[in-house]
Amino acid sequence: MCGAETTNHSTESNGFGGNLSLIDLDPGNPTVFEPYWRRMGDKCRVVIPGCELMSYKAATKPGKVCWFLLPELEDAIVRLHRLVGNAVVDDRYIVVGTGSTQLYQAALYALSTPASLKPINVVSAAPYYSCYPEETDYLCSRLYKWAGDANEYNANKSGPFIEVVNSPNNPNGSLRESVVKDCGQGKLIHDLAYYWPQFMPINRPADHDLMYFTFSKCTGHAGSRIGWALVKDREVAIKMTKYIELNSIGVSKDSQFRTAKIMELLCNEHKEFGLNSSNNFFEYGNRLMAQRWESLREAIGSSDLFSVPSFERQYCFFLGRPTKPYPAFAWLKCNEETEDCGSLLRRYNILGRNGKRFGADAKYLRLSMLSSDDVFEDFLDRLNAIRLFEE
Numbered sequence: 001m002c003g004a005e006t007t008n009h010s011t012e013s014n015g016f017g018g019n020l021s022l023i024d025l026d027p028g029n030p031t032v033f034e035p036y037w038r039r040m041g042d043k044c045r046v047v048i049p050g051c052e053l054m055s056y057k058a059a060t061k062p063g064k065v066c067w068f069l070l071p072e073l074e075d076a077i078v079r080l081h082r083l084v085g086n087a088v089v090d091d092r093y094i095v096v097g098t099g100s101t102q103l104y105q106a107a108l109y110a111l112s113t114p115a116s117l118k119p120i121n122v123v124s125a126a127p128y129y130s131c132y133p134e135e136t137d138y139l140c141s142r143l144y145k146w147a148g149d150a151n152e153y154n155a156n157k158s159g160p161f162i163e164v165v166n167s168p169n170n171p172n173g174s175l176r177e178s179v180v181k182d183c184g185q186g187k188l189i190h191d192l193a194y195y196w197p198q199f200m201p202i203n204r205p206a207d208h209d210l211m212y213f214t215f216s217k218c219t220g221h222a223g224s225r226i227g228w229a230l231v232k233d234r235e236v237a238i239k240m241t242k243y244i245e246l247n248s249i250g251v252s253k254d255s256q257f258r259t260a261k262i263m264e265l266l267c268n269e270h271k272e273f274g275l276n277s278s279n280n281f282f283e284y285g286n287r288l289m290a291q292r293w294e295s296l297r298e299a300i301g302s303s304d305l306f307s308v309p310s311f312e313r314q315y316c317f318f319l320g321r322p323t324k325p326y327p328a329f330a331w332l333k334c335n336e337e338t339e340d341c342g343s344l345l346r347r348y349n350i351l352g353r354n355g356k357r358f359g360a361d362a363k364y365l366r367l368s369m370l371s372s373d374d375v376f377e378d379f380l381d382r383l384n385a386i387r388l389f390e391e
Contacts, residue, residue, distance in 0.1 A: 002131035020349040023379050025367040028170075028328060032292075032370045033220030036284055043265055046258045053253040065237045068250030069096045076263035077228055080218075081205075083267050084282070084318050086195050088207040092230040093237035096251050097244055100193055100214040100227040104135055104164075105247070107210055107229065110239035111162050111187045112143040121147035124164040125179045126359030127171055127331070129191070130366075132164060149359050150178075155185045165208075166191040168200045171358050171366040172309055173327025175200070193217045198285025200325050201316035210236060215259050217328065219266070219281065220370075224255045275319060286319060289326035292369050292376065296330060299383045305390055306383075307333045330367045341365040348386055350379065 037044065058070045074094055081087045097103035112120045122136045126149040136146040147153065150163050163186055167176035170193070178188055190211035194200060196218055212229040216222035231237040244250065269279045278284055300306045311325040332352070334341035340362045342354045355364030371379070 002134050020382070021378075022349050022351060023375060023382065024351045025371060025375075025379060026351050026353050028217075028368050028370055030216060030220035030222055030328075030370040031372045032288065032376075033281075033285065034372065036281060037220070040265070040279075044258075044262050046261050048254060048257060053257060056250055058250075058253065058256075065093045065234065066095045066241045068241075068244075068253075069094060070253055070256040070260060072260040073226075073228075073256045073263075076260040076267075079267050080263045081230075083270060084197060084202060085205050086197075086202045086318075087192070087211065087213070087230055088205045089230060092232060093234060095229040095231060095237055095240045095244070096256060097212075097227045097229065097240075098248060098251050099216065099225045100191065100212055101131075101135060102244060102247065103212045103227045103229050103240070104132075104189070104191070105139075106240040106243040107189045107212070107236075108136065108141075108144050108162065109243040110236045111189070111210075112141075113239060115143050116160070119143055119145040121145065121153070121158055121161040122164065123147050123150040123153045123161055123180065124166060125150040125176065127169070127355070127364070128164070128359050129166050129170045130353060130357035150180050153180050155180055155182050160185045160187075162187050162189060164189045164191060166193075168194040168325065168327060170194065170327075171329050171353070171364075172331040173199075173311065173325055173329070174309070194328055196285075197282040197316055197318045198289050198326070199328055201314040201323050202318045203314055203316065209233060219262055221259070221262065224259055226251070226255050226259045283319065286323060286326065289328075289369065290324070293324075293326045295376075295380055296369070296383075299380045299387075301387070303387050305335055305338075305387055307335075326369075328368070328370050330369055332365045332367055334363050334365070336363075338363065344390075345386070348382055350382060 058068050060067055060069060061071055077094055078089045081089045097106060119142055122144050124132050133146045153161060155161060163178050163180050165176050165178050165188060169176050180186055190208040192206055192211050193214045194217055195206060209232045212227055215224055215226040266281050273279050275283050308330050313322045313324050316323050332341060334344060338344050342352055342365050345352060352365040352367040355361050
């Protein structure tokens, strides 16, 4: 499994702490936001009578391409993006998928058909999302294949391609643009899963031909398995819809209904209370992520053992104030004497994702910043202990 896997490891015995419980910061499971939603209580409660949402087909609006998209969810998506200001929604077709993973496959299918004599190359600039290679090649498609780092791709030599632009980037949190000089041969997919105010200052609405978002990173509701694409070209949207139709005959309407309800709450709370309220999810999330990053930097301190990227403060038009990026993952780098950062932390039963899986060096390790409070506090304590023990 790739994105949200769970990992079973026994505890290990080591020099400074005896048997240590496992701290698993490999998956990006967003339990960090559970306290907020617990505080919301019944405001998000959804009751679906047994006689409702039974059909494959949704009562879509006339002229809509995605026949299984609930009108309530479509309206909620448009309203939320207009509120946050992170994406252009006018003159776009909305395609709903079972998370961003299904939308990624649907986008590859749509952009690679009709088939050429050989599969079209799929690239992304390193460090790229670790699941792109596996997801691209999983079906052994004759339409497309993974071709590695976009920084090294030569379109004149290797021909047509699809470039995946992941911005803000998973794993390192940087804003990205396409890097391949396409000479008219390239198509782009923009993966904007983390372009929300709790992670990144919103300084302009994204305006791309094909861009997708995911509910799991927008609000933390990963278990609902909802993602959506904003697509400029009608034919591309039709092909994406067809892929999802053949793959899963649509998307759970129960999940769509719940997603619409929660999005509606986000917009209503903002309308009623504004930003100066603990009820505003994005303000809450931004301050929470800021606290976590401050705590991590304090734990690393002036250590020569570890380092993480630094980010400049930027103005966020949604929050109405300057803020730094606070990525969902820490792209931890070990010093030059440490060849494998993951092996070092595994000795103390901290599990992250090796930099090599992102097309980078093993000196890097991706660690989730989205764990529950108790797991994150244990991680900071252990990181401090590692510094004392290793330096």
